[in-house]
Amino acid sequence: MIKSNLTKIAAACLVAATFASCGEIKRGEYVDGPGAIFCDDGFKNVLQDEIEAFEYTYKKASIIPFYMPEQACIDSLLEDKVQSIIVTQDLKPEQREYLKKKYKRIVKSSCIAVDAVALITNKDNAINSLDMEDIRKILNGEITKWSQLGGNDTTEIKLVFDAPESSTVSFMKEKFLPKGRKISDNKNAYAQKNNAQVFDVVKADRDALGIISVSWLGDNLQNAKKVPIDKKMEDYKNETDTVAPTLTEEVKILKVANPNPDNDYSSVAYKPYQIYINSGEYPLFRKVYMISTASNSTVLHSFYIFVSGFVGQKIISLTGIMPYKVSPRVVEVTQ
Numbered sequence: 195m196i197k198s199n200l201t202k203i204a205a206a207c208l209v210a211a212t213f214a215s216c217g218e219i220k221r222g223e224y225v226d227g228p229g230a231i232f233c234d235d236g237f238k239n240v241l242q243d244e245i246e247a248f249e250y251t252y253k254k255a256s257i258i259p260f261y262m263p264e265q266a267c268i269d270s271l272l273e274d275k276v277q278s279i280i281v282t283q284d285l286k287p288e289q290r291e292y293l294k295k296k297y298k299r300i301v302k303s304s305c306i307a308v309d310a311v312a313l314i315t316n317k318d319n320a321i322n323s324l325d326m327e328d329i330r331k332i333l334n335g336e337i338t339k340w341s342q343l344g345g346n347d348t349t350e351i352k353l354v355f356d357a358p359e360s361s362t363v364s365f366m367k368e369k370f371l372p373k374g375r376k377i378s379d380n381k382n383a384y385a386q387k388n389n390a391q392v393f394d395v396v397k398a399d400r401d402a403l404g405i406i407s408v409s410w411l412g413d414n415l416q417n418a419k420k421v422p423i424d425k426k427m428e429d430y431k432n433e434t435d436t437v438a439p440t441l442t443e444e445v446k447i448l449k450v451a452n453p454n455p456d457n458d459y460s461s462v463a464y465k466p467y468q469i470y471i472n473s474g475e476y477p478l479f480r481k482v483y484m485i486s487t488a489s490n491s492t493v494l495h496s497f498y499i500f501v502s503g504f505v506g507q508k509i510i511s512l513t514g515i516m517p518y519k520v521s522p523r524v525v526e527v528t529q
Contacts, residue, residue: 225496226252229256231278232278233260234264234267234281234282236356236389237309237409238389239409239412240513242259244497246423247426247505247509248506250423255496261388267281268283277299278494279485282309282361282364283361293487304483306483307515308516308518309407309408309481310479311365311407311480312466313478314393314406314446315402317444319340323450324448324463325451325453329370332353333353333366352382352402353382354383354399354404355384355404356391357387369478392405393406393445412442441465450464452475468511468515484498486498
């Protein structure tokens, strides 16, 4: 499937991580024609709304997204089969040098957002919070039943995650598992095709524990899908508006505590609201990068200007994750 996608249009984009720029396309920029981008499935909701707004603004432009595991995105860029990707890790210096020598490509990359990995359960599950040690033991198979986390539920924990090489899985593996071990090694772990399936399984199964990008959990984004694009554009351009996204109540989003010397071993647990992602009190956060090897004279360079401007960054804020250089605001939220 990936190989067939690679035969289609490949272009590039770059997003600058500043909320202050206007995001308007200047005379001489390219806003006509198609361009392709490969994106980790964790950020599908973000990219879809960015594309919708961009194509509404520039009628002759067409951004074609392909959603696949993060490693496939990076490998495709390094093989010069695509020139634009969205992932959670920047390229290493040796990778940049390889692209320059092998394909004469100059790498441009920018952190566009800060995302969080959320842990979700069915609404009927009795557990409300975990700490980092609980999570480590669950992923390593040391904790296998809900009763080990409190209560009388002796059923086994069904660990549900998206594609094995996704950014979400890679993040959790590197943070909690010994080198060489995979989440799929856990006998109670069940891989799904994407984040949407993880959400659906947890919503239906009382014993499931899902690992998912918080960008899939924002109520604001779901509500926005019901609004016509012309009305959404008016809201996006409202510079006096501040955004404080709420999170879905269709599943239970667990609080996470991170006792450590820097916080005097505090056991206070936090949900992945923007304010707690920004402060680091919610510990499962990571940066999101857009990486481009395309020249500036492409439609995707114009897309980069658009996404890095006010409208593009505001769209990111509506998903529940944070534009990289924007201070969040909390309105009537609880930990």
